[in-house]
Amino acid sequence: MTTPLPENEYQFLLDKKVQHITTLFGEFSLPPLDIFPSPSRHYRMRAEFRIWHNKEELYHVMYDPYTQKRIRVDSFPIASKLINLAMQAIVPLLKSSEILRDKLFQIDYLSTLSNQLLITLIYHRKLNEDWLIAAKNLKQNLTNQGIDVHIVGRASNQKICLDQDYIDERLNILNHIYTYRQVENSFTQPNAKINIDMLSWAINVTKEISGDLLELYCGNGNFSIALAQNFNKVLATEIAKASVKAAQYNITVNTINNVKIARLSAEELTDAMKGVRKFKRLDGIDLADYQFSTILVDPPRSGLDKNTLEMIIKYQTIIYISCNPLTLKDNLSFICKTHKIGQLAIFDQFPYTDHLEIGLVLSKKDE
Structure with missing residues (x-):
């Protein structure tokens, strides 16, 4: 936005x-x-964006539901602070990796109040071992920036989890802490x-x-x-x-x-x-x-x-x-x-x- x-x-x-x-x-x-x-x-704990490629440029986009006009999104203030932090951090890392950005068309973010983040990278191509190595480097780079993140890769009939496909939310409800596991691509x-x-x-x-x-x-x-x-x-x-x-x-x-x-x-x-x-x-x-x-x-x-x-x-x-x-x-x-x-x-x-x-x-x- x-x-x-x-x-x-x-x-x-x-x-x-x-x-x-x-x-x-x-x-x-x-x-x-x-x-x-x-x-x-900063109230929304999940967000989905299409990824737009323009030569060496790459950025998040959304589409106006009425005009279908493409809108570049560099920050998204309705989303959690953690999602915004990840959006800023991930773009240069993707731009610098040909393997990660090749045919990448969507990124889904799922975050929690307990500061855990799950990122799903979705592709129009089959993912291989080279992608897995690059994704592990991406996770490490994001971790080095203080982002507790898990990464999932998806393509047609393919899903690759680097470690796990869920995060755990902790909610304080009437002075009692409840833990809720939230799974990638499921309703929360x-x-x-x-x-x-x-x-x-x-x-x-x-x-x-x-x-x-x-x-x-x-x-x-x-x-x-x-x-x-x-x-x-x-x-x-x-x-x-x-x-x-x-x-x-x-x-x-x-x-x-x-x-x-x-x-x-x-x-x-x-x-x-x-x-x-x-x-x-x-x-x-x-x-x-x-x-x-x-x-x-x-x-x-x-x-x-x-x-x-x-x-x-x-x-x-x-x-x-x-x-x-x-x-x-x-x-x-x-x-x-x-x-x-x-x-x-x-x-x-x-x-x-x-x-x-x-x-x-x-x-x-x-x-």
Whole structure:
């Protein structure tokens, strides 16, 4: 980003988004809003850039989503300070290495509040032993500049890890440190401060709920691990293998004893709960052992499908984390026939955009 951030307009832009949500959900009976603002800069923990080659020159670029115009990016103030430091350091190192820059077309950065960095270099050519040697030199040069970095190389049907393809985040949530393994090319929450706010909010609004928790779309166990303290047992599901593996590690490293992860999609779990299908991936997990009072869903932008909606309204309490207010509104038109909204929070995950993360707690209406 080559232009300054409109930081003096941040509060105005946030207020505008809040007003939009209030209007959008005006047909529902809404409780008072909890609003969680983001830092105005250096809030984004991951970033992806195309690499532009111009003879001996090389630099990061992004594309305007409307005009598709190429924009040179020498600094990126919405990204973490660590990503910005790495962006400055890596360009001259790539320019000086023909092996590293040859057919390099994209760089992905993933950083943590614990100052770990993962860089993925993506190529339009097959990577060989010479590339590996050059990449090791790159890692050493970045390390010498004080950057704790791990490097992954990718090409078509090829992935090379110099040492590891993950970094470990450490989040202070209500004065407790949680460790979360984050794997390259897997989903992680992009705004770490807002993620801390979401997890703290979720813990606080579920303190008085008893029973067991079922979570769909658990990713690396982000919510289920933090919320385990408020429930007798937690069963969480996720379909992506890398995320399931990370979640299993996170359960162990945080010494959580009441959480189990099943590699199932929301649709598959719905079938399993109905007894429609049996899954070998549920071996060792007896669904009958759980007394689920609460379900947490954090679906993709498309929201929840009809079968999953019909399944979740059977629970006393629904925690819904949404990244798309439009599909959330559509889902609420169904859910609010049986449930009422008790808690509503707005998390400014993506400042200076129209996007918002929303958290709701819904309870069954009295019969």
